Amino acid sequence: MERQPAILPEMEIWEPEDYDPGLTVQAWIELLNDREVFDKKSLEIVARIKHYGGQATCLQLEKCYGESRHFYNFGSVHLAKKIAKVTGCPVMGAHIGRSKWWPILYIGRPARKDEQGTFTWRLRDELSEALDTIDLSRVQLYAAAATDGDEKSTMAPVSQTRPDMYTKEDFLQEVYMPEHRYEQVVRLLERKKNIILQGAPGVGKTFAAKRLAYSMMGECDDSRVAMVQFHQNYSYEDFVMGYKPTGDGGFELQHGIFYRFCQQASADPERNYFFIVDEINRGNVSKIFGELLMLIEEGYRGVAMPLAYGGEQFQVPENLYIIGMMNTADRSLAIIDYALRRRFGFVYMEPAFDTEKFATYQRGLHNTTFDRFIAAIRQLNAAISQDDSLGKGFCMGHSHVCGRRAETCTDEWMRSVAEFDIIPTLDEYWFDEPEKVRHWENVFSEVLR
Template structure:
């Protein structure tokens, strides 16, 4: 398919008078230069050949596969990630960075240049920003939204992965993608990496800017199409928002390649007549131009800084698997910090502390499908109303803001009956079922409502206490749709350092001895055939708060008021064993 109007069935009505966006030609020219280098090699900053398979593989290993090497600023982390790579690799990264920022209004021109060349500050190489890219930076074409600020690492990773993916195709297929907007869109959307819909929409636009509209917010595209088809255009929607937007463009353009302005004037009044213009339109966060501080403001390192005793690699493995499955369960003994960790993992998954993107619920024996998914509720007038529960409510919010992962935290996941509470959501939660083709009718449907599917950016994390025998077992169908992670009691160096920092001046050997005693107690619990590892006592019991007066007083109180009662439940018919364990814990304290 070509990118001119002959590929689109025309709208046979007089065009609506409207304004058009400023010329996008500078961005189109600059994008073509960078995408030419991605296809054929070369460089836009020098006369070297930096777009090579070897350099791309180096970026995969040093950047993409090292997502959180420190809790420092993006530039400082970049110095660590690119330490030891060649100048050509640094040049390649800088040019990919240029591509990521090229069309956005997110940052001022000076900041874009500073960002892109940050990779080159330790390189001994001469380079120059081409006039075409310099001019494109003066003429940005859209506001990218919060994802271009807080998910910069993920977006750059997707671009790097895309270039490697592109080069796996034979030249005939690459040529087809560069000629055919739909082949290009398919290649962009199928490239590996996290979903990043705004970035992929941006890359789709940059590949065929005279066909695809310079709008990257998926919910805006959908709202525009729903408003114009058929009410304004007299045509039925094709079902493809990009095709429908192209039809509108060819209908309203004055010159080939003109872009109608949907964010001002008469066109905006059609698709959102009752809303105040908000090009960013993001949840619970305002991103100003040049707000470089918002990049990855919550990371794995942030979890550790908040007080986690787990290793960065362990936490990163959980998040990586979470991206793959969309659904995980944190399970473990009492006091292993499951609930505390779940919410922080959610923020690290998002890349920022966006509270509205995380919703917590707690299951209990009475939790039903009607409570969690959808059910009838009595209204003030005595009538029943069909009301969405927290899962569908949060799914709808995730659908409205597809660039931001949205998380449902289910505490005490197995305290109720998960299968009963989830109903058909058990199928719809599965990663492979999150598409219109696998949509299902719900137990309670509204009039004229279509079958339902869950959005790609909805994530679920459950927490399970493995020691409570009264809790429901999780069936195999549910286990297949969730990845399970065991959280172990952590009485490691990080835990010891926490105690040393809280109780300054205390002999370090004493804290080491306490760790030995606690682990000996847990070993005894784990070895008991009537108990086992799931009944060990977690580190949350032994982590002091600010109110703890001194080590001896605090530790004794914890053992007497929290640990000893638990042990007496465990060994209710063996008080002598409990006395021995408690005496061992408190000896000499």
């Protein structure tokens, strides 16, 4: 949902300032319902941007929902060309032979330092408002669960086929977590209703969160899983509800993603729903949840209280579970506050190098260089754990070296991991102790020479 802060930072200038395609809210509504213009993939692109908060980089969309950044880039250009052909709207730069297509759909600016990617798009106000009138609940958000549904009826369920089954055994096959630990986490989530998976980058928090939801649902049903990423500008108005500008210069009360997801779960009490929050400690949790911070507690599920806007009675249903994720190696963040710690159970996720499952994976590659490479990472993690300024929350995660087959586990790939993943991270950790970084550069160079 689009955010309109009262005062934008001085450098946050959205462009183009001198171009407008001239499409009204009603015109966008008609286009959204035209399956020749907004086919399945086109609607997925704008729906994902809307779901992400109304603005995003292509890389953020790739990381959150799947598909490549080129899917969003080229898909947006293709969609804009169709819209221009159907509506005859002006195209920026066309008069000088340098047509720029994306401004038909978005306004944009260079990405900030805290945003992944290079350029941020924001849905045009009229398009964003038109999307609010469309039922997007059945649009396929996550590419991993894409189906062969009818592209001509995107407003209806994407597919009538039952989602694939997903069991505890599937989870244990895919995630580096022992069975007894998995059962502990499930019991904790069933009891607390809210948990946070915390750990260093690369330990598989996001991967595990979604598959934990699948295993508790018993199927890969993405219609019952929602995911957002908190950041410093995320607010109650984005998350629950707030007044947003309309195309005619007025304001109207609009519901946020958590409000809508709670309503969806309330209407389906016999099945479980999972709300996943990435980077949960990057946002001001008390500000984002507001009065709902009490209602998400296990003892207050199903209890109604009036919301800040309009006084509507609202409750967080029993069948909704919240899974947050927290990066323990981010030193830019303050220690998580007591209000959040009291309402969530915390699950620490460690690198899996010492697990039997990883040992099986490693043996299956039959690569002595990889064995030495992993031994070096283990030694590095031991040094990081013992460092007074770091600790185990800064260790290198196993995801850097997973997913290889014997033929793809090459020396070149391992050099790339060392040069572009491990060493830059150490540069950040030991920015004031470059001799430590050089030591580990030499260690990995020796292993991979």
